[in-house]
Amino acid sequence: MQKSDxxxxxGLSQGLGLALMIxxxxxxxxxxxxxxxxxxxxxxxxxxxxxxxGLGFGVGSIISVWTWAMAVMMSTAMTYxxxxxxxxxxxxxxxxxxxxVVPLAKILRxxxxxxxxxxxxxxxxxxxxxxxxxxxxxxxxxxIILEILINLKGTAVVMSTVFSIDWxxxxxxxxxxxxxYSYFGxxxxxxxxxxxxxxxxxxxxxxVIVAVFGMIDGGATAVFDTVDASKPSNLSIMNADAAxxxxxxxxxxxxxxxxxxxxxxQKVWAIxxxxxxxxxxxSGALFYPIxxxxxxxxxxxxxxxxxxxxxGGDIVAVGPYIxxxxxxxxxxxxxxxxxxxxxxxxxxxxxxxxLSSIVAVDIIKRYAPKTSETWLFYITKLSVLIGGIVAAxxxxxxxxxxxxxxTTYALKTSILLPLILAIVWPRTNTVGFVxxxxxxxLIGMPLxxxxxxxxxxxAIVGISGGAVIVAGLLSRRSFDMNNLGVKQAMRLEG
Amino acid sequence: xxxxxxxxLVLAAATTxxxxxxxxxxxxxxxxxxxxxxxxxxxxxxxxxxxxxxxxAVLGAAMIIALVGVSPVFIYVAPLxxxxxxxxxxxxxxxxxxxTGAE
Numbered sequence: 001m002q003k004s005d006x007x008x009x010x011g012l013s014q015g016l017g018l019a020l021m022i023x024x025x026x027x028x029x030x031x032x033x034x035x036x037x038x039x040x041x042x043x044x045x046x047x048x049x050x051x052x053x054g055l056g057f058g059v060g061s062i063i064s065v066w067t068w069a070m071a072v073m074m075s076t077a078m079t080y081x082x083x084x085x086x087x088x089x090x091x092x093x094x095x096x097x098x099x100x101v102v103p104l105a106k107i108l109r110x111x112x113x114x115x116x117x118x119x120x121x122x123x124x125x126x127x128x129x130x131x132x133x134x135x136x137x138x139x140x141x142x143x144i145i146l147e148i149l150i151n152l153k154g155t156a157v158v159m160s161t162v163f164s165i166d167w168x169x170x171x172x173x174x175x176x177x178x179x180x181y182s183y184f185g186x187x188x189x190x191x192x193x194x195x196x197x198x199x200x201x202x203x204x205x206x207x208v209i210v211a212v213f214g215m216i217d218g219g220a221t222a223v224f225d226t227v228d229a230s231k232p233s234n235l236s237i238m239n240a241d242a243a244x245x246x247x248x249x250x251x252x253x254x255x256x257x258x259x260x261x262x263x264x265x266q267k268v269w270a271i272x273x274x275x276x277x278x279x280x281x282x283s284g285a286l287f288y289p290i291x292x293x294x295x296x297x298x299x300x301x302x303x304x305x306x307x308x309x310x311x312g313g314d315i316v317a318v319g320p321y322i323x324x325x326x327x328x329x330x331x332x333x334x335x336x337x338x339x340x341x342x343x344x345x346x347x348x349x350x351x352x353x354x355l356s357s358i359v360a361v362d363i364i365k366r367y368a369p370k371t372s373e374t375w376l377f378y379i380t381k382l383s384v385l386i387g388g389i390v391a392a393x394x395x396x397x398x399x400x401x402x403x404x405x406x407t408t409y410a411l412k413t414s415i416l417l418p419l420i421l422a423i424v425w426p427r428t429n430t431v432g433f434v435x436x437x438x439x440x441x442l443i444g445m446p447l448x449x450x451x452x453x454x455x456x457x458x459a460i461v462g463i464s465g466g467a468v469i470v471a472g473l474l475s476r477r478s479f480d481m482n483n484l485g486v487k488q489a490m491r492l493e494g
Numbered sequence: 495x496x497x498x499x500x501x502x503l504v505l506a507a508a509t510t511x512x513x514x515x516x517x518x519x520x521x522x523x524x525x526x527x528x529x530x531x532x533x534x535x536x537x538x539x540x541x542x543x544x545x546x547x548x549x550x551a552v553l554g555a556a557m558i559i560a561l562v563g564v565s566p567v568f569i570y571v572a573p574l575x576x577x578x579x580x581x582x583x584x585x586x587x588x589x590x591x592x593x594t595g596a597e
Contacts, residue, residue, distance in 0.1 A: 039528045052528050056520040056587030063583065084563045092556050099548045103541050110536055188528075192521070195583065199513050202580040203506050206573035210502045213569065224566035235563035237556070273536040275590065281544055285551035286582045289575030292558060296572050299562075 001216065001226055003304045006325035009333055017163030018173060020334060021155075024200075024341050025177030028193040028349075035185035035192055043377045046186030047357040048116055049270045053191055058271045058279035060195025063287050065263055065350035066098055067201055067343045068147070069154020069316075075291035076319035079298025080306070082242035083227075083234025087295040089247025094291060097254040099284030102277045104259060104423050105268040109276050112484040118265040118419070119362040124484050125422055126430045130366070135434055137362045139415050140262045141387075144358075147263070147351040148391035151344040154316075156395070158340045161312065161320040162333065168396055175392040178345050182352045182384050187270055190353040193346065200342035204335035205293050208323060212300060215326045226303040234302055249453040252461055256412035260419050263354040297322050352384040359383035413457055414440040417465030425468075426478040432471025440464035502573065509581045516587030523590075 040046055053061075071094065078086035108121060115121055119140060123133035155174045156167035182189060213219045227234050258264050271279050297319045304322075308314070311321040323336045360380040364371050371379070418436045421428045440463040448456020558575070561568040 038525055041529075045528070050528055050531070052524065052530065054520060054523060054587070055590035056516055056583065057524070059586045060517075060583045063579065084559055087562075088556065088559045091559060092552060095555055096548070096552050099544075099551065102544050102548070106536065106538075106541055188524070192524075195517065195520070198583055199510065199517075199580050202576045203510055203513075206576040207499075207502055207506055209573045209576075210499055210570065214496050214499050220566035220569040224569065237560045237563065273534050274538045276536070277538050277541075277544055281547055281551075282582065282586060285547070285554075286579040288551065288555040288558075289572065289579045292555065293572040293576040295559075296562075296569055299569070 001222065001303050003306055003310060006304060007327070008325055009327060009330065011330045012163050012324060012333065014163050014165045017159050017165050017337070020337055021159070021170070021173050021177060021341060024338065024345065025181060028345065029181040031193055031196070032181040032184040032189040035188045039188045040185055042373060043360055043380050045188065046377065046380055047266070047353070047360055049187045049191065051270055051272065053267070053271045055275045055279055055282070057191045057195050058267065058275060059282045059286065060198040061191035061350065062098065062264070062267060062279065062283035064194040064197040064201065064342065064346035066283070066287055067290055068151050068347040069157070069340070069344055071291045072201070072294050072340050072343045073154060073157065073316045073319050075295040076297040076301070077315040078246070079295040080301045080315055080318045082239060082245065083231070083302070084237050085239035085242035087292065087298065088237040089242050089250065091288060091291045091295065093251035093254045095284040095288040097258045098287060099281055100255055101258050101264055101268070101280045104420065105276050105280060107423055109268060109273050111481045113273065115269045116266070116361040117262055117357050119358065121484065122422065123366070125479065126433065129430050132430050132434055133362065135437055136415065137358060139260065139412065140358055141355065143261055143412050144263070144351045144355045145387060145391050145394070148348050148388060149395045151347045152392060152395045155341065155344040157314065157316050158320045158337060161317045162324045162337055171392055171395050174344065174348070175388045178348045179352065179385050179388040182349045183381055186356060187266065187353045190349045194350060197342035197346035201290060201339045204339045205290065208328070208332050208336045208339070209293050209296050211328055211332050212297065212323065212326055215328060216300070223299050223303040227299055230302070230305070244454055246453065249457045252413050252416065252457050256416040260412050260415045262358055263350050266354045266357050294319060348388070352387055355387040356380045356383050411441070413460045414444065414464050417461060418468050421465065421468045425472065426481060427472035427475065428468055428479070429471055429475050429477060432468035435471060436464040436467035439467050498570070505574070505577050509577045509584070513580050513584035516584035520587040
């Protein structure tokens with residue numbers, strides 16, 4: 001296996017790439033239009049689907065929204081960089097992070113059955129404290145914007161690698177396409193197109209991976225033997241460097257990315273109550289095969305002895321590079337791109353939908369409660385467009401993909417333990433909650449800069465959780481969780 | 495086209511059929527029940543029933559990745575499982591105890 005054997009497949013024109021991007025969007029737009037006319041009557045339907053989402057759409061939409069550029073391309077990149085240890089530390093916490101929502105979701109859905117957002121819970125939980133809920137709202141918005149821009153960046157990477165489309169053009173086309181169809185149907189659109197995207201991710205992925213190994217003389221055995229001969233540790237999951245290098249940091253970050261993300265909480269309150277726990281359990285378990293499948297491309301890259309320079313310097317491009325250079329038929333290359341587009345589109349769509357719920361409930365209804373339903377509906381839909389445009393503007397300014405991901409996770413990690421404790425520990429109070437988040441960022445981020453990701457992450461988690469516990473123990477007050485649902489839950493629909 | 499590739503194409507076709515059959519059922523139920531304002535309760539069982547499945551899923555994922563490093567055969571388990579994800583999603587539409595009873 002020589003890397004000189006890898007040659008860009010013919011026929012991958014820019015026009016074809018753009019047609020694929022726009023065509024996928026048009027399919028989703030047609031679905032969104034049907035949804036708009038049949039399922040969306042008001043803001044309540046737009047942001048929470050009248051709480052009628054069942055197991056099938058719940059599972060499909062959560063899998064697709066959680067399968068972002070991270071899962072598709074970084075699973076390949078981490079396998080390429082660290083061997084199977086990299087895949088292990090990337091994959092195992094990923095699915096667990098989704099399933100970790102189960103206990104928290106069951107508690108909140110029971111205590112606050114008519115909820116919409118996690119910031120709304122914090123507002124009710126901490127005696128209508130606008131400071132506390134404001135901190136959470138800002139963190140959620142920040143996380144959502146980063147979620148969108150990371151996936152825009154992911155689309156740009158794959159389209160520029162495979163079709164040589166200028167990454168700026170790819171970013172702009174993506175944002176226009178996704179926002180156009182997201183604007184129409186809100187959460188129903190998000191879950192229905194997202195579920196369709198789960199099929200577009202999984203089935204093409206399976207066929208393409210088998211085909212890639214079929215293009216190699218000796219298939220999987222040859223890849224396995226070559227990797228084993230060059231560096232046997234790449235076939236082991238026991239490499240501690242991967243854990244220290246990114247695994248532990250990522251594990252905390254992934255937990256924060258689900259537990260402290262409105263994209264998931266929106267679904268907690270939108271899925272039928274008796275299906276919530278099962279939906280998150282199934283989603284986490286069924287998510288696992290996706291990054292494992294794409295991770296196999298990392299072994300191929302190792303077997304060919306690719307260097308980062310060979311793929312343009314950014315190892316995120318390893319997967320697209322292998323697929324577009326190994327000699328696959330055009331249709332299979334397109335299938336791979338379709339899988340990545342589906343992953344990116346569904347995550348951006350899901351994040352936009354979550355943003356609309358925050359704008360409606362945590363901003364408009366809180367600070368301008370007399371806003372009419374008509375105006376609320378328009379503003380909510382408009383927020384979908386504004387979020388995407390802001391994220392696209394940031395991406396177009398040019399930022400490093402991997403650093404961006406880790407920075408997002410480090411920031412969201414600060415809110416992880418305070419949020420969990422607010423749900424499960426009645427003695428969690430405002431001082432501890434806000435103090436924990438602020439202190440952990442003020443102390444943890446400099447430590448992260450000085451001593452690296454692992455020390456910084458552990459410091460952020462430790463300080464944020466410690467501050468909440470100390471403040472809770474010092475106070476004798478205990479919150480009655482039964483007050484959440486009965487007295488304070490808002491019902492947008494009146 | 496290798497035999498293995500053909501087998502995967504057949505499995506992919508079967509998975510796709512199951513997925514879209516489920517998807518169509520899901521759409522029908524959504525259209526029939528979207529305006530239903532009945533308040534449902536969570537009768538999905540105690541939290542303790544979820545710990546074992548979660549642990550098994552995590553251990554299963556870890557084991558499959560470890561096995562890839564033991565024998566090249568397990569490399570092909572990865573795409574097979576990806577098809578199971580799509581099939582599982584399709585199946586979820588059928589086992590959902592839909593509150594409306596719509597078919």
